[in-house]
Amino acid sequence: MARKxxxxxxxxxxxxxxMERDNKVILIGEDVAGGATVxxxxxxxxxxxxxxxxxxxxxxxxxxxxxxxxxxxxGYMGAAxxxxxxxxxxISELMFNDFIGSCLDEVMNQGAKIRYMFGGKxxxxxTIRTSHGAGAGAAAQHSQSLYGMFTAIPGxxxxxxxxxxxxxxxxxSAIEDSDIVAFFEDKTLYSMKGEVPEGYYTIPLGQAEIKxxxxxxxxxxxxxxVHVAEEAANELAKQGVETEIIDPRSLSPLDEDTxxxxxxxxxxxxxIDEANPRCNAATDISAMVVDKGFDSxxxxxxxxxxxxxxxxxxxxxxxxxxPNTSTVVQTAKEMIGKLTLSR
Amino acid sequence: xxKNKAHWxxxxxxxxxxxxxxxxxxxxxxxxxxFVHLYAGEEAIAVGVCAHLNKDDYITSTHRGHGHCIAKxxxxxxxxxxxxxxxxxxxxxxxxxxxxxxxxxxxLGANGIVGxxxxxxxxxxxxxxxxxxxxxxxxxxxxxxxxxxxxxxxINIAAALKLPVIFVAENNGFGEATPxxxxxxxxxxxxxxxxxxxxxxxxxxxxxxxxxxxTEKAVKRAKNGEGPTLIxxxxxxxxxHFEGDNQAYKSEADKEKWPVDIDCIKKFKEYAxxxxxxxxxxxxxxERASEQAVQEAVEFAHNSKEPSAETLTENVYVAYRx
Numbered sequence: 001m002a003r004k005x006x007x008x009x010x011x012x013x014x015x016x017x018x019m020e021r022d023n024k025v026i027l028i029g030e031d032v033a034g035g036a037t038v039x040x041x042x043x044x045x046x047x048x049x050x051x052x053x054x055x056x057x058x059x060x061x062x063x064x065x066x067x068x069x070x071x072x073x074x075g076y077m078g079a080a081x082x083x084x085x086x087x088x089x090x091i092s093e094l095m096f097n098d099f100i101g102s103c104l105d106e107v108m109n110q111g112a113k114i115r116y117m118f119g120g121k122x123x124x125x126x127t128i129r130t131s132h133g134a135g136a137g138a139a140a141q142h143s144q145s146l147y148g149m150f151t152a153i154p155g156x157x158x159x160x161x162x163x164x165x166x167x168x169x170x171x172x173s174a175i176e177d178s179d180i181v182a183f184f185e186d187k188t189l190y191s192m193k194g195e196v197p198e199g200y201y202t203i204p205l206g207q208a209e210i211k212x213x214x215x216x217x218x219x220x221x222x223x224x225x226v227h228v229a230e231e232a233a234n235e236l237a238k239q240g241v242e243t244e245i246i247d248p249r250s251l252s253p254l255d256e257d258t259x260x261x262x263x264x265x266x267x268x269x270x271x272i273d274e275a276n277p278r279c280n281a282a283t284d285i286s287a288m289v290v291d292k293g294f295d296s297x298x299x300x301x302x303x304x305x306x307x308x309x310x311x312x313x314x315x316x317x318x319x320x321x322x323p324n325t326s327t328v329v330q331t332a333k334e335m336i337g338k339l340t341l342s343r
Numbered sequence: 344x345x346k347n348k349a350h351w352x353x354x355x356x357x358x359x360x361x362x363x364x365x366x367x368x369x370x371x372x373x374x375x376x377x378f379v380h381l382y383a384g385e386e387a388i389a390v391g392v393c394a395h396l397n398k399d400d401y402i403t404s405t406h407r408g409h410g411h412c413i414a415k416x417x418x419x420x421x422x423x424x425x426x427x428x429x430x431x432x433x434x435x436x437x438x439x440x441x442x443x444x445x446x447x448x449x450x451l452g453a454n455g456i457v458g459x460x461x462x463x464x465x466x467x468x469x470x471x472x473x474x475x476x477x478x479x480x481x482x483x484x485x486x487x488x489x490x491x492x493x494x495x496x497x498i499n500i501a502a503a504l505k506l507p508v509i510f511v512a513e514n515n516g517f518g519e520a521t522p523x524x525x526x527x528x529x530x531x532x533x534x535x536x537x538x539x540x541x542x543x544x545x546x547x548x549x550x551x552x553x554x555x556x557x558t559e560k561a562v563k564r565a566k567n568g569e570g571p572t573l574i575x576x577x578x579x580x581x582x583x584h585f586e587g588d589n590q591a592y593k594s595e596a597d598k599e600k601w602p603v604d605i606d607c608i609k610k611f612k613e614y615a616x617x618x619x620x621x622x623x624x625x626x627x628x629x630e631r632a633s634e635q636a637v638q639e640a641v642e643f644a645h646n647s648k649e650p651s652a653e654t655l656t657e658n659v660y661v662a663y664r665x
Contacts, residue, residue, distance in 0.1 A: 034520040035592030045591035047520045070490035070526035071457045071518050102456065102491070137377030137428075139439040141455030309659045313439030314428035315376045316649045 003198060008053045008190040010164035011129070014171035015054065015091060017200050019061050022089060025175060028067045028076055029093030029129075033058030050095055051131065051190055073099050077128070078106035084126040084180075085114060091175060094130040096138075097146045097184065111180050112155030123178040127171070133186040133224060133274060134311045134322050143311035143318075147222070148273070148280035150182045151251045157181040157205055158252040162226035164194035166249055169203030177205060186224040206253035210262070214242030217332055218262040218269045221245060222281050225272040225323060232328035241336050251281050259285065260293045267298030268335055272323050277305040299339050302331050344555070349620035350629065352394055352551055356386040356608045357633035359410045362419065365637055366409065366426060370586050374645075376428050379440045382410030384549075384581035387607035388513050389414035391554025392481055392574075395562045401449045401467035401480040403460030406441050407513075408453025411483050416448040423640035429647035436650040437658065449478075457518075458488040461497030461510070468506035468571075479507040479565040487518020489532045498571065502539040505570035509561045512573070513548060515580035520592045533575040541571050548576025549607040552614060578607075 005013065019025045032054045034047025048055025058066040069076040073094065080092035094100060100107065107128065114122050134143040150158045157179055161167040167185070174181035211226060212233055221229035226247045233243035244262050248255060263269050269289055273282035282303040289301060304323045312318055363383035370379050382389070385407075393414035396402070404411040412422055417433060425432030426440045433445050444452035451467060454460050464482030471478045488494055489512055501508040512532040516523055529535050536543025542564070546553040554576055561572035583590045615621040621629075 031520045035522075038522060038592045038594065040594045041592055045589065047592070050519070068521050068525070070521070071487040072490045072492065074492045075490075099456070102458070102493075137439070139377060139441055139455065140437075141441070307656045309656045310437075312437050312650075312655060313376065313425075313434075313442070314430075314436035314650050316428075316652070317436065317655050318376070320652055320655050 002195040004193045005164050005196040006190065007164045007167055007185070007192045007194070008051065010168040010196045011053055011171055011185060012055065012057070013196070014168045014175070015057060016060070018172055018175040019057065019065065021200070023065075024087065024089045025091065026065045026067065026083070026088055027054060027057060027091045027093070028069055028080060030069055030071055030095050032093050033063060033066045033068050049093060051187060053185070053190065054093070073103035074106055077103035078110060080126050081106055081111040081114070081124060084124045085122050089125045089175060091127045091129055094128055096142045097130040097132040098141050098144050100146060107156070107180070108153055112153050115179070116155060124180050125178045126180045127174045128180065128182045130182065130184060131187040132184045133188055134306070134318055135188040137313065137315065137318065139313040140310040145184075145223070145275040147182070147184045147251055148275050148284065151281060151284060152279070155180065156252065157250065158184070159205060159250045160184045160223040161249060162223050162247050164192065164196045166203060166209070168196055169201050170205065170249060172200065173202040173205050176202070181205070184223065189224055203249065205250045206255055208246050208248045208255035208258040210258065211245040211247050212243060214244040214266070216242045216266055216268065216336060218244045218246060218259070218266045219272060219328070219332070220248060220259055220269065220285055221272040222248065222251070223274065225274055228323060228325050228328060229272055231325040232332065235325065235329045236332055239333070241332065243332070248285070254285070254288070256288055256292065259289065260296070263289055263293050264296040267296060268339065269297065269301045270304065270328070270332055270335065271301065272304045272328060274306055274323060277303065277308050280305060299335050302335055304328050304331055344620065346620055348394060349615050350625070352390055353611060353615060353621060353626065354629050354633060355390045355393070355414050356551070356611065357630055358419065358636065359383065359386045359389065359413045360608060361633050361637040362413060362422070362640070363409060365641055367586060369641065375426055375440070377439055378585045378587070379426065380407040380585050381582040382407050384607070385513055385515060385578045386410055387551035387611070388511065388548045388554055388576045388578060389483065391551040392483070392509070392511055392558045394555055395558045396449070396479070396481065398448055399476065399478040401451050401464070401478065403451045403464040403467070403480070403482045404453045405460060405483060405485055405488070406453065406455055406457070407485065408441070408443060412443050412445070412450055412453065415450045417443065417445045417450055419636055419640040420643040421445070423644040424647045427644040427647070428649070429644055430650040430654070431643070431647040435654065437654070458484070458491030458493040460484055461488075461493040464508050464510070465497045465501045465506060468501055468508035469504070472504070472506050477566060479509060479562055481509045481511055483511050483513060485518060486512060486514040486516070486523045486527065486532060487521070489535065490526055498539050498541070498573065501571040502541045505568055507565035508571040509558065509565060510571060510573045512575040513578060514575055515578045517580055517584065517592070519584045522592070531575060533573060536573040541573060543573040543575065545575045545577065548578035549605040549610065551607055551611045
């Protein structure tokens with residue numbers, strides 16, 4: 001039986017391996033060690049990030065490589081950019097992706113553009129690890145899924161893992177990558193367990209995974225939505241509909257070929273994205289397929305997303321906000337039903 | 344200080360303590376979604392400051408905002424229902440603990456973003472200045488926020504334009520799990536006022552009378568058009584950053600550095616008795632009434648309905664044509 005780890009521990013292990021292999025890798029952020037300078041604090045009790053994802057790294061690599069930062073995102077994110085340009089390979093943790101509001105200039109106008117503006121004479125090997133997603137009752141300013149916004153910015157790479165195995169392999173690739181990579185961790189997946197091999201391995205950025213093969217319908221799902229797609233596919237299989245599920249794993253670069261090939265086979269595309277419905281990853285993928293694979297389509301592309309509203313606090317509203325299996329099944333059946341009638 | 348003011352202060356401090364104790368208890372049962380950051384122990388700051396404010400004045404708050412809301416006059420029922428995520432909440436269940444707001448009483452919102460309140464308080468001050476009203480605005484913030492860019496930008500704007508804003512630092516020793524001394528290069532928050540050419544004072548934040556006196560001066564200065572004041576109120580976070588935090592980063596030595604031995608409510612009770620502001624009977628009656636009011640708020644919240652499904656997409660815009 002292969003070893004199982006949580007999503008959180010898999011991410012921790014990737015950082016551990018990267019820091020072991022390369023002493024230029026450092027980790028900075030708010031409370032990434034936790035209780036910095038508190039003499040009595042045993043490391044196993046230290047926070048290791050607000051979700052405990054970085055636990056143990058401060059003890060192992062010391063406070064010169066795992067550095068707690070003041071609550072000053074613009075300051076330390078900008079510093080991470082230039083530390084990357086000048087020889088380090090930082091992992092900078094943005095506690096919640098919503099806090100990009102406090103350091104967008106540093107990421108968008110500085111980091112993402114430096115290589116281009118400098119005529120290709122600089123590299124920015126920075127990994128921004130950040131949490132996203134609704135479902136934790138964290139309300140409007142701590143629950144968004146903003147990877148689409150990052151995907152729109154040239155110079156940034158964007159990774160959204162859906163499971164522990166991918167999280168480890170993709171994070172190692174992200175850290176080794178010589179561009180800025182924004183690495184999105186769904187906070188409601190942290191406790192999810194899955195098989196994770198020991199030791200070093202990488203998964204290349206820009207390579208989607210076909211999670212399930214089917215001939216009737218393609219579902220492209222992002223991050224946690226892969227699990228919603230899998231549940232929906234099980235439901236649909238009972239009703240005779242065979243679904244192909246694609247997990248893009250990285251949104252920038254995007255594995256267009258795998259998506260287009262699947263749509264060419266099924267003729268039908270449904271995209272699930274927890275982000276708000278305008279200008280998100282789903283609309284981007286949809287536009288790409290319409291542009292490059294229109295002739296493959298037998299039906300209009302459908303998207304299941306959150307509504308055009310902030311994330312609500314009340315539990316019942318938050319549950320309605322997040323795309324769910326029954327909506328996906330219903331949407332898929334409508335698509336397939338219309339198709340059967342027209343065929 | 345007159346008897347009425349003393350009554351108000353003691354009642355509000357009790358309301359906050361009772362409210363937070365109830366929230367802590369209920370949170371542990373899983374009824375309240377998300378997470379809560381409790382204010383119990385720091386009551387003297389919110390109450391000492393808001394004792395000088397009226398409905399036309401504004402405050403901005405933080406993630407640890409329940410105390411500010413109560414001191415500024417938010418309804419306990421509406422607050423508790425909001426924290427439960429109910430339709431009768433002050434924000435109809437849309438905001439939750441970190442986003443309680445009530446413009447009717449000048450409460451511009453708790454805030455989920457550290458440092459989010461500075462520019463908002465400056466904006467309320469600007470509004471007052473341009474419209475020629477008498478209102479002042481107060482920005483409550485924690486020691487963690489004093490290193491955020493918005494602290495410096497906000498205070499500088501208010502100082503340069505002499506806006507009626509008061510910046511109140513609640514230095515409780517920790518920004519999340521990080522000690523104040525580690526994250527802040529200055530020895531005190533108050534001394535940063537020098538850089539903006541405004542008064543900066545440090546007071547015992549567990550002594551409501553000290554907070555009250557410092558705020559009185561700051562309000563006068565603001566209303567005279569002389570600009571902002573920075574007040575640093577020293578206190579101690581007796582709770583964790585959030586409920587469930589193991590607080591391993593705290594030590595006995597840490598606690599000795601801060602005035603933890605002084606419970607701000609007990610301290611004011613003694614003061615009120617010694618100065619004949621409130622009798623034993625009056626104090627007991629205030630305590631009883633406060634406990635009852637909070638208990639009623641809990642029942643109100645429990646008995647309220649969840650928001651209806653259609654409210655999910657309501658209130659995103661005033662108007663939106665599709």
